[in-house]
Amino acid sequence: MRILSCLIDQHDYFLTGLAALICVLGSWVTLRLFEKLRGSAVGARMTWTFLGAISGGATIWCTHFVAMLAYQPGAETTYAPVLTGVSLAVAVVGVGAALIIGTRRTRAAAVAGGVVFGLTTAAMHYTGMAAFTADALISWHAAYVAASVLAAAAGGALTFDLARRGLKGRRWAMVPGSMVLTIVALHFTGMGALDVVPLAPLDGAATGETARGLLAAAVASVAFLILSVALASQALEDQTRKIAQKRLSLLIEGSVDGMLVEGDEGVLIVNAAFAELCGAPASAVVGRRVSDWVDQAEDMLGGALVQSELKAADGTVIPVEVAVRRERRDDGVAGDARIFAVRDLRARLAQERRIAHLARNDSLTGLPNRASFLEKLERQAAVSEPGRRFALLAMDLDRFKEINDIYGHAVGDQVLVHVAGQMKEAVREGEFVARLGGDEFVAIVPIDDRIEAFEAAERLRAAALTPMQAEHAELQCGASIGIAVWPDDATEPSVLINDADLAMYRAKASLTDDICFYEGAMDEAVRERRRITQGLREALDHERFELHYQVQASLETGKVTGFEALLRWPQADGKFISPADFIPIAEETGLILQIGEWVLRRACAEAAAWKEPHKIAVNLSPVQLSHTDLPRLVHQVLLESGLSPSRLELEITETAMISDLTRTTHVLRQLKGLGVSIAMDDFGTGYSSLSTLRAFPFDKIKLDRSFMSEVDASPQSRAIIRAVLALGESLDIPVLAEGVETSGQLAFLREQGCNEAQGYLLGRPGRDTQAAAGADVLIIPAGMLESEAA
Template identity: 50%
Template sequence: MVPAMCGRRCHDHMVHPLSGAAGVYAGCCGPAEYSAYAVFVCGCCGGRAGGHRHRHHQQEPDGASPRRRRARPCYCRNALFRHVCRGNSGMYAVEFGEHMAWSLPTIALSLLLGIAFGTLSLQCLLRSTNRHREFLATVLFVAAIAGLHFIGVSAMRTHMMSAELMATGNAPVVLGVALAITTLLLVATGGNSFSIDDATRAESYERMRQMALHDALTSLPNRVSFNDHLDQVIEDAKEKGTQFALIGIDLNKFKEINDVRGHAAGDVVLVTIASRFTEMLGEGEFVARLGGDEFAAVHLTSDPDELKAFVARIEEAINLPIPIEDYEVTTGGSVGLALFPKDATDKETLVTRADLAMYRAKADPLRTVAYYEPAMDETVREARALAADLKTAMEKGELSLHYQVQTAIATGEVFGYEALLRWTSPERGDVPPARFIPVAEENGLIIPLGEWVLQTACAQAAKWEVPFKLAVNLSPVQFFHPDLYRLVKETLEKTGLAPARLELELTETSIIDDKQRALEIVRRIKELGVSIALDDFGTGYSSIDTLRSFPFDRIKLDGSFMQGIETNSDAAAIVRSVLALGRTMNIAVLAEGIETPRQLEVLRGEGCVAGQGFLIGRPACAETLGLQPA
């Protein structure tokens, strides 16, 4: 029971504006019985508690004339409104005796804007890669709140209405619509959040899957993905009776590029080649990076012509020059193929035999592609065993140096010796350099091997009684190694050998791939006072431009030109031309491979300055040659 004051002497009703429920007066100006609803309407005047201000009928106390009685306001909005508003929320808290109406299209618009801007805010925060994404998400979220609130407020309309109109029952409809809209908003927001969360989970899962199955640097499938793919291909081939080729790919000069140019340049090479592989792939073709500079490919066809075309595309991808900053590098590569089911019917054997074919191509300077052959198994096993034995020989001191004399052809005077590496194995006997040097290059042993040769030869030559010139060969890998300059400089300082006594011999293949870099290395070494000789001239890619560009001190004519020089006029003409070229360019020429007196006589007659060969002297250790310490 709450007192509600009314000045009418009648038993009217207080009508609730939403439900239509009424409380009945117990007596004039007495307490009104009513149900505990939010707002009541005065039945005598139509005014609602908390509604508009109005003047009521005059109150007539007992025994008083109506003309003497003062008019006073209805108290409906005083005690009753203050009590009811404490229990209200939202827009209904601002009702002051007016009827509220809602524009449903405007409400729908506010909801749509709120959901739209809220969704954009979450999308911007979760998916955008823009560095300002947090600021943009905040702006969109504020727009969502502002749109929902202010447009929602504009949907409210207020109208004056009487108690009779309020009693018609339209107020419950408004409440129902409000509840429905609120429920719709909650459901839509929850559904949108669930959708975004589900999409985010799917995106995260896909990102993790991408990281697990793809190489981080090149984005190519990695070894795990390759194994899964190969398992599936083998299973399908067995079921359908089809054939396919497994192709192993190894970059020939990747380690050299890493050593000389740095790992950043190596990464550029890998990314560029991987991009080329991706662009060239067609239907039924697959390429993965297994690690380092090794790749593997699968080609699903039994057509030999299609397979050859695919291999040709691989060769093109690895042989094209790769620009790195202001220079270009070329890696080249070796490709080995094994066929299913011809060469193997299980994954492990197939992979092994593709590797064997690849290593055969790598060991053969005349070809870059090799198909698996049964004889390769034994050849590769022997090469691997030889590499292991060579490493052991370096550790146990089984290597030694022999020296071959170099003389002036006109007088026979000795002016120098070339240091030659020898390996005498307790199990294998004397292993020729032509056999173990390529193995050392393929297995990363050539750098420590070359350092040992240079340091040992300089140390021995520094002790000779006669200061003969010392010639030492450099492999292509050793020549481009970034520590070569430091090695030569420190070796000369440590051993005490005069720089003018040392001559470093380069092969033509050492300089042809990167002439600019090779020229820089040659110039730096010559600054130390060391001589540079071009070895095996005439067997590679040398040109007059190369001789003109590089400051060579000597040309060493390859021994193959000595064959038939006595009787073959063409061979003699070639030797004569090289000697004339040397005189013209002021570069001394040394002829290698002199084995007969007639060859020596022809060279002397053509004006050759220096010679070296079995006729002049066979390689031997320093003690045998009488190169005694001073």
Template identity: 45%
Template sequence: MMTVLGCIVYKHNIWLVIVALLICGTGSWVTARLVRRAFATRGVQRAGWQFLAATASAVAIWCTHFVAMLGFDPGVPVSFDPLLTFVSLVIALAGSLIGFAVACSGFTRAAPALGGALVGLAIALMHYTGMAAYHVEGLVTWSWPYLIASIALSVGFGALALDCAARRADGSVAVVAGLFATAIGTLHFTGMSAFQVEPMAVSGHFSDPAALQALALSVACMAFVIVGAGLVSYLLDDSVRAESLEHLRSMALSDMLTGMPNRAAFNERIDVEMARAEAEGGRLALIGIDLNRFKDVNDLRGHHAGDEVLRILARRFASLVREDEFVARVGGDEFVGILRFARREALDDFLLRLETALFRPIRYDDWEVLSGASLGVAIYPDDATTKTVLVNNADLAMYRAKADLTRSVCFYEPKMDETARARRTLAADLREALARGQLSVHYQVQTSVPSGEICGYEALLRWEHPRLGFVSPAVFIPLAEENGLILQIGAWVLREACMRAATWMPPYKVAVNLSPVQFVHADLPALVSEALAETGLPPARLELELTESTIFADRQRSLDVLQRIKALGVSLALDDFGTGYSSLDTLRSFPFDKIKLDQSFVSEAQSNRQATAIIRAVLALGKSLGIPVLAEGIETQDQLDLLAGEGCDEVQGFLLGRPAPLAQLVQSGKIRLAGEPQTQLAAAG
């Protein structure tokens, strides 16, 4: 075989043989890439890639054959049958299409190999159809062993090529292209070894070798153009996919509102920076940033203003960040900074620039806001050796900075963990206290200033801890709000106060405070209605107190909730008036029945003229709107006299009575319980 094959190659024009081999190799490589893409897609896209792969395959098969044949010199005149030549091209294209369709069908695990065998068979059919179109002036004979071997080699290597292409793990493009080129090459040269010509003495007609070579080069050029078009389409699709993936990745790692890196980008960056810090022996600072008073901006100016504040801060951060520095937005008004550093001066400089950006006034439309922020810093590996602990420690430091009004930046200290653990323990104790009935309600008297008579009592929650003793509501109420316990506690206090008040004689009012969390997450009208129905307390004897900040999150919903509560016959009091927004629009828009003046103004009334002026203004406002005003925190007779002189309606404070359990009020005779003998009153509560 090698002797005959060498003879066949010897009879070829060596340059056209090289061109044919280039067509075969290039076409096979493009076909391999296109067919791999066909295996990786579905539906219409798969059909499109199959067509492109079949076109490249047909060009590689047909042009390799005919360029090689045009360079072949049998020593006798030759010609080509146009119809059979065209048919051979159709066989190459149709066979490739069918083969690739079968290979990608997935109807059986052997489908890729079966499809490849069909492509190999198409190569053989195309070759021998092309040979039938090749007319020579001589006696043609065929060597059947070589002919059968050529078909077997083409079918075998074709099956291997597509089976390998389907197995992406081990089917590289180079391997697939090599197998496909081998299928084409072995078919041609083995098939040509089977082709034998015995020249006949014929006078007159001789083929023109120069014309045949020119035709061969033209075919080769067209082959390269078509194969190149297939390659370009693949590369363009690859480029578009890469751009799309990069765009999607950028979107996934960017905050939609500000364009800053988001939490996902932060998690990716901190992993990289911690690894680099460990490898280089450096240190990494993680800075937790939480804006101050950002909720006030949303409440007073609307969420569009809050969004604009965030965008302005994002632009400031983008202008200050340098190489090896990183700032991301990880939550509503929460940001985080990362700095890998060797000298402490670099960290101090970064923190100074962050503070400058955060504390510089922000102008928006016709107003100006000074938000500021609390920054907590934790350093790797000094404060933590894992990402989770580092993030937690930065949060602890940030919360400490938020609680300390004297500084905006706080570095992590180990004792912060002790504080956090203590808060977690206290939260668990509070949950247990609620389950075991260890919470209690005390009542503080509210008195009419003109008559001196009792108007009602405010229900105040108290907790006597088994080990710690009395725990201030200022400590455990925020803890309950953070842990979601406030919903259960608030519902219990409401029912407890209504149940006890239903037995009071005289039938005083009872005032119950509402938490902002409770107002947002609970169906208050239904809860109040159920409490009144269960306890039998007349709605007119229940007063609910809430602060102005409670209703600002969603004014329309708040108005609807309060109107539904008012429809039950329950009265509403605006608590801590003067310390929050103190908006006149709130008093005009919402159905409040009482204004409670904050105790801070009463305590400063005798030493601060501004406090006195505010008291007078609030009392005048109440009278003009027809809303009674109750002043809190009355501790001295002078304070009471001042308020009486200014026309205050009601007062509440230690001077008139400290908060006390119901049993103590009953024992003192301030309250009697309906239907119980006087001797049994001390057992109440």
């Protein structure tokens, strides 16, 4: 009743309302600054603390003294200026301390800051009341003083605890109201503790009008100060918020990933990419929790990429990758903000699945590739069950190269896809078919006996034979299939593959069988060819070849005219592999080009070192002759070795010219232009076409050795030799006979007017070329030839 009586009977209502208005406005401004301070960065905290201290202290002080202006105790009142100023300083410093303590993160700190705020309000009030003097007797009731201090402390604690949670929602009005009630409760409870008994006026005291004028000026100044602080803080807040929102909007909207900013109250900002990803408008996302959309979002820590799932608005589950970053909020709201970057993984996962598929499957046909086949074969071979067998089928398409050459590679690819599709339909459960590359396919078929393997091969071959319509024509491929059975033919996967390949090559070479089983004896020849091919490569790399020389002599004078360079391939056991065995393989594999270049360089280099300028004859393969850069190579070798072109004789066979007479003739003319001699080798065994002799002016004809071996027993051979010698004489082309091994053969050639001879009778091939170094060495004494002919 004392408090109500004091409020109703002893206060001017207008000034009391003005005090209340100042208190409400100042409380709202102070709490807004409190919220801004809690969310500010470290560098800005001092500024916001200063502004909050000025605003809060001025609010308390202004409310107090406007209310004191409204107080009418019935006697003249005055206020001591010094204590009045001290009360304002107490209010500003105390509120600043309360803000510093109360803006810490814990609830206890907020409550402690509120208690300091309440005690500061009480201290300011009673310091200001100490400045109050009146022409009256003044007394205080201690119980009411204590009650006012406790009310201020409790109200301050409640206010700061509520403000810690922000000013959103109902707290926008509740928190400032709590502060207003704290200040009002302190003031009017404290005023209720005061008893004023009027007396006669005090000498020298200021009049009431003078006091009111001073207080009015002070209140006006403080009011302007509060307004200035409010406007300044609002401007700073708006500017800070706009800059932050602009920066954040540019960052978020410029990202191709979905971006969200989540605070304690839910999603604050969301970009268009996330809204599109979840299939909902941005307004439907703002205010909700990220965990409503992204699975386990609440448990995600900052600094790590997490794979999760997003639940779209239509119920679709989308795989996503989420990155989280924690940031202090700079919008004046307490608490941290979490920035989520959400990336749609559907395209990447699809690409990864495609890459994984391509790593194990053929990109053209979709069949398993070589890697998948090898893995499957290893698994099949690793299963150890008694009596378990399976067949490996190696398949190669027939006539596929013709389709590529005639219709183009695009149609060839269509044929491969068609064949692969037919094979997919033809395979049965438990069988496996793959494409190794090109037109090569393989299949793994579980079997009980070889008959089942043959039936599976026939089934797959029939699938490959299925015709296809393309380019207005019906296209059809055949298939050659080789079969190797595990474990009958091999107990190692690599050996099994090799065996199936050997059987397939045999089927491809056969005119009657399209399907062949592996047979060790029959496929040994292919195995031998592979060994020779590998050996040729190693011999080239390590220069294990040798050149042997066989003498050529004039039958008229018996003197040496030259040497033929013959290639020899020695083995580790001292034996030699016949050129008839390895030269055809070298021509098939293309190694003959490197071998021929090595022979040409070595022969010219060694011949250049001979004392006598004998000729050196070097054989050319048809493969070498087909290359148009052969004249360039010969010219380069002659320059490097220093050998005179007139001493080099290149031997070619007639079959080398028949394949492309025009181009070969052009190459030979270029060689002849270098000053090199050209000889036709093995004459009489090929076409022996007179048009060939007419097309190019050869420098020598070499009669094949097969005629000399039959000269004693075959009249036909003797007739052919006479005809060739007569042809050479009429065309003015010297003739050299090969394979001379007996004195009778030599006498016959001399009798028929043959120019030169070469054979074992004159000298076997060998590395010793000392005969070439001697001058005028007579290999065949003329007198002996005459006596034997007689």
